[in-house]
Amino acid sequence: MIEEQTPKQTTLGWLRESATFKLIFIGLLTLLLLIPSAFIRDLINERANTQNETIKEVSDSWSGSQIIKGPVLVIPYKKGINMTDTARQQATENLYILPDNLHIKAGLTTQILHRGIFDVAVYNTQVKVSGNFAKLDLSSLGININQLILNKARFEFSVSDLKGLKSNPIIKTTQPTLSAEPSFDSVFGNGLQAAVDLSSISNNEVPFDYTLDLKGSEGLSFLQLGKTTDVQVNGNWSSPSFDGNHLPDERKIDTGGFSASWRMMYYNRPFPQQWAGAEKKLDNDKKLEDATFGVKLRLPVDQYQKTMRTSKYAIFIILLTFISLFLTEVIRKQPIHMFNYILIGAAMVIYYTLLLSFSEQVGYNFAYLIASASTIALISVFISSLLKNGKAAVLFAFILAVFYAFIFVIIQLEDLALMVGSIALFIIIAILMYFSRKINWDKN
Known part of the structure; x- marks a missing residue:
């Protein structure tokens, strides 16, 4: 007598054998694994923030990124203000003049400071600043030269972190050398100034020449102030990055260091050549x-940054691994329990913590090799024990190795990353279409 199957038995049998149900489970599991993947990205951000805090801490102790500002020639002048129809009061305002020619030359001696597992790039440099201010042209400002208080003139200049100055700058001009002193109300806010008496050269060019002996970290920048601004920088750092609205006219980078030069005219400079009044314009x-x-x-x-980019491909790696495992069990007709899928998914999530922790110690490339080889070996040995077939495990290890190698190539690429990734996804979809033709979606 044939025993009649109950609806419950029929449903359980279909759930165990249905390829459709297995794929639904794989999809849900992939989505669930995105939750711990998001936690890992938060961990990466936390470690990156810790690195930034360490860099800031070292910069505060050493000196921050430096911006070379100035010089500006400031000349006080008397301005009459009408109080009544018959009375006038004399007020003092400033005339601000930017350099006609500004030449800057800097040589950086760099080194890396280690704070725990983090590195910070710092440097020592001597910045030579020279140039001249042109003859006074007061016609457009409505100022008479007799209004100028020439014996109270001053040079004003600054660096972004005065803590980095290792010696007091000495300014050479037409007079005996001038010593700089702090100024808390300069055209740059906090800066330096040097008093200069221009009474004897009221209608001549005013030259200047001084050297800034300073230290800084992360970068060295300059402010375009001259009618013509020439800057030359060189250093022993082999991986510089040039930033700002002006890229170098000439640059050379090799394993021994770099050199770069800029030459800029004042046409696109956001400051006038000279102005008068209370407005500073450089703040x-x-x-x-x-x-x-x-x-x-x-x-x-x-x-x-690279680990974060790698973690964004987590869903791609997990989904492709599960689909490859699913096709393996369909082709070999050896079912793999859903719990084993969960364990394999967990191993692929832990992969990213391995990558992060090792990259802090040995760098990204070696960390990627260690984490990938360990994860591939673990999953392959596990599958070998499940299927009792070494060849299937070797094949699966090869598939995983291709996946991880592909992601590594994508991470290294920049401009071609999108195109290479799109072509690879197209090929993968074509392969899946080919194998899906032979699957019985109701039973294995």
Whole structure:
């Protein structure tokens, strides 16, 4: 007598054998594994923030990124103000003049400071600043030369972190050398100034020449202030990054260091050549940013950025691994329990913590090799024990190795990453279409 199957038995049998149900389970499991993947990305961000805090801590102790500003020639002048129809009061305002020619030359001696597992690029440099201010042209400002208080003139200049100055700058001009002193109300905010008496050269060019002996970290930038601004920078750092609105006219980078030079005219400079009044014009952050350019001491490998980019491909790796495992069990007709899928998924999520922790110690490339080889070996040995077939495990290890190698190539690429990734996905979809033709979606 044939025993009649109950609906419950029929449903359980279909769930155990249905390829459709297995794929639904794989999809849901993949989505669930995105939750711990998001936690890992938060961990990567936390470690990256810790690195930034360490860099800031070291910069505060050593000296921050430096921006060379100035010089500006400031000349006080008397301005009459009508109080009544018959009375006038004399007020003092400033005439601000930017350099006609500004030449800057800097040589960087760099080194890496280690704080725990983090690295910070710092440097020592001597910045030679020279040039001249042109003859006074007061016609457009409505100022008479007799109004100028020439014996109270001053040079004003600044660096972004005065803590980095290692010696007091000495300014050479037409007079005996001038010593700089702090100024808390300069055209740059906090800066330096040097008093100069221009009484004897009221209608001549005013030359200047001084050297800034300073230290800094991460980068060295300059403010375009001259009618003509020439800047030359060289250093022993082999991986510089040039930033700002002006890229170098000439650059050379090799394993021994770099050199770069800029030459800029004042046509696109956001400051006038001279102005008068209470407005300083050089305290506008947006204009200062537009006129700033220089070099960043980029660390050769930013493991956190690369690890974050790798983690964004987590769903891609997990889904392809599950689909490959599913096709393996369909082709070999050896079912794999859903719990085993969960364990394999967990191993692929832990992969990213391995990558992050090792990249902090040995760098991204070696960390990727260690994490990938360990994960592939673990999953392959596990599958070999499940299927009792070494050849199937070797094949699966090869498939995983191709996946991880492909992701590594994508991470290294920049401009071609999207195109290569799109072509690879197209090929993968074509392969899946081919194998899906032979699957019985109701039973294995």
